[in-house]
Amino acid sequence: xxxxxxxxxxxxxxxxxxxxxxxxxxxxxxxxxxxxxxxxxxxxxxxxxxxxxxxxxxxxxxxxxxxxxxxxxxxxxxxxxxxxxxxxxxxxxxx
Numbered sequence: 495x496x497x498x499x500x501x502x503x504x505x506x507x508x509x510x511x512x513x514x515x516x517x518x519x520x521x522x523x524x525x526x527x528x529x530x531x532x533x534x535x536x537x538x539x540x541x542x543x544x545x546x547x548x549x550x551x552x553x554x555x556x557x558x559x560x561x562x563x564x565x566x567x568x569x570x571x572x573x574x575x576x577x578x579x580x581x582x583x584x585x586x587x588x589x
Contacts, residue, residue, distance in 0.1 A: 495554070496555065496556065496587050496588040497553065497554065497555065497556075497588030498552075498553040498554070498555050498556035498557065498558055498559035498560070498586070498587060498588065499530075499550060499551065499552055499559065499585070499586045499587075499588060500549075500550070500551040500553070500559050500563065500583065500584070500585055501549070501550050501586060502549040502550075502551075502581055502583045503543065503544040503545040503581065503582045504545045504546070504547045504548075504575070504579040504581045505544060505545040505579055505581070506545070506546055506547055506578060506579045507579055507580070508577070508578045508579075509578075511578035512575070512578040512579060514574050514578070515571055515574035515577075515578050515579075518570060518571035519568065519574075519575070521571075522562060522565055522567035522571060525565065525567070526553060526558055526562065527551050527553065527562060528551065528552040529549070529550075529551055529552075530551065530552050531548065531550040532547065532548075532549050533548045533549075534546060534547050544582050545579070545580070545581070547579075556585055556586075560585060563583070563585070
């Protein structure tokens, strides 16, 4: 079974609200999530990249990534992120 990855690009508008989101999201992060990268200085090689922060999370499978995203704990954190940043969130399948 392939790994699942969640990639988030965030254009942070309110750092203090983003810190609140981080605390709320940490509860959901304890459930099978490996944080692979949090970068505020991504190097764009081609095209345009959204936001000023990129986060890459690893899960045992794409299904586990979806279950995490849909979990009660993470769903409670989403409105905090939406108030603090404009974000793009995707799940990609590993090889």
